[in-house]
Amino acid sequence: MAAVWTLSGGARAVLLLCWFSSCHISVSAAGTFTRQLSFQLNPGWNSSSPPAGDLLHVRAVGNNDTLHFLFCSQGAPTLLLVHTDSASSSVQVNWTQFLSRNTSGGLQVEPESSVLSSAAVVFSRLLEYDDVNNTADPTSDLFPPYELRDFIWSRLQLSSPAALLCGTTPTFGNGSLCLQLSVFDLEGRDQSWPRLLHSANSSQLGVWLDGIPPRASHSRFLLELQVVGGASPVSSVDVRQSIDDEFTPSIFKVSQWVWSENGSADVLGFAQWKPVAYRRRRPALEDATPCRHSPPRPQSGVAAASGLVRAFFSEPQSVGLNVSFGLAGEPFYNSTGFLSWTLLVGVGSPPVDSFSPLVLTIMAVGLGTPMILLLLGGVCVCLHKRREAARTTYEPIN
Template sequence: MAAAVKTRSFGASALIFLFSVFSLCQSLLSGGETFHRKLSVELNPGSSSSLPPGGDLLHVRAVGDNDTLHFLFCSQGAPTLLLVHTNTSSSAVKVNWTQFTDRSHSGGLQVEPETSILYSTALVFSRLLEYNDVNDTADPTSDLFPPYELRDFSWSRFNLSGPTALLCGSAANFVNGSLCLQLSVFEAEGRGQSWPRLLHTANSSQLTVWLDGVLPRASQSRFLLELQAVGDGAYPLSRVEVHRSIDDEFTPSIFKVSRWVPSVNGSSDVPVFIQWKPVAYRRSQPALEDATPCRHTEPRLQSGEEAAPGLVRAFYAEPETFGLNVSFGLAGEPFYNSTKFLSWTLLVGSGSPPVDSFSPLVVTMMAVGLGTPMILLLLGGVCVCARKRTAATATAYEPIN
């Protein structure tokens, strides 16, 4: 009898465990309610001309229940994405185009009411650098060519498709090809369709930059991209964290994610972030063999406000700038000349960065791996209990009439 009670208790515990595991799998597979924002897109807001001089300004307004994210993407000077988070759903962008195009002082762009601004940051794609890796060491300090200053590029007008904008540019010394950037803003959580398939939320935007068909200046050329994070000094993006994962289902062979975040007294909660997987791709339709690792330098405080792009000069009175370089390719990796293509993707967003948890496929496999032994143990216990009860019945004394 005691064995039967223990078996029933064990069986009940096993059933509860299996029910919990498979309920988790079902909830992950079916998804759930996700936070949504209402998006509106405006090109060159407040401009009397559809084609203002110097380049375009795209404004994507992402309205939540009681806050608003303003994404402003500008091609006047070096390509720049400005993110402004306000604590009201009625905040608006105001542009004084005379001051904006003048670039001599701030105030050309304002977010009103100004008191509603929680924080802001701007990401600037400032320079593209190329070096001749003669010894195949992937050392970018070895033989650098004169840099491509992106503020001197001739940029196309924005090619819009909903909350997605494509911008391409070239320069006089940029032979044949082009450098392109594509901005995507999202109304809900999701994942990119092409590698590295970054997870995004309604609080983030995605930027993909690619180099296509440019004639390199050496047969063993590799490239670096210089980025600048600009703010008002409240939340400077001054450090890069590297987080590890054990699940690479969506980005094969990549088990890390890099996050450029402010130093908030050791807190894990950050108001704004820039996030990427340390991988680039050598083809527009990549396969696993087209992946190439990338590295970053540590952010450093920079000066030189006179070279700031138009969007930064228009919004910030006293900007603070941190810069870093992202280099593509390691020693032994193919050089740019092998495909003449290179693409890299990153996120710019508000609040905590999206985190890749175990995918439904991995959770299901774990559930099956853990659940199968539990089921076998449960069935074994039931069989042992049933056999003991049968044996006890067969050996019992018959009553004497």
């Protein structure tokens, strides 16, 4: 019986390792879906001089659907995602209406009947407060907010598959707030932390504050985001735990802001981030600082803040939240004068991180080794008892 039990235990350890590996392979295989990307800056603009603010259109074509990513600096920076069930859908811009910003219809996706879902993420305000007591409480000593719709935005700098946008105000001097949009044709990870897992249905926005002069010696910042939909967007933020921090050291959580429409249970889109920011341009573990988010609440006035929202949505409804950087006891913004944060935005459900091969191996070894040692100990005990029994057995008398 001991020999049979030892064999089954070893087989179980091997099967456990194979099962973990097959799960990882199956998840990796699911990420082979690709999209064909094309980029167009200011589509349909015929003048030799550029418009007041840029509009970038990234068309991501799948097998039988299309994702339209539209990134605009008309007012507050805005990323609009439109998902259609046609591989030939297109974007049409009426620049006269678009630039007037007084009516909807300046931007349309055709055919209109092909639109499955649409949502926009607006970076509306940058807030700063004086954390003189080092409590990281943003409700006290708030300075007047920076309205991002009033920023002076640079021309979009394209380097496929990314676009960089930087803005400033007269009070910033040489400081700036920058956003970098990256769009993907397949599943993968960024090379720098926090190395979020992206798919062909998502885009990534890197945000950083560089050299902004603080208004106090203990300054901390918050960034206000708004999600805009066409009809009663419903949203919630879930925080998911993990035991794997290989790709983002010391961070075992991921925040997922998902939204749907009209009370539907189907997730139409998401914004996903790791609750961490970095105080230097090249992220390192010692420069990581935690971040928090407020509960999402209904907002107003988003159409006036974003030209893209005004042009696309006839009756925009928005929900907003704040992301605050730094906890009590963490260094202030003044320590480095730099802060970076990364956000993933996409359609459908957010990507789910699987265990990495390293963690799978550690788990297999950690579970299999004690089992094998226990079984070997059982075999040794059984053999020892059999030897003792053989010594004490009486010999038969003829």
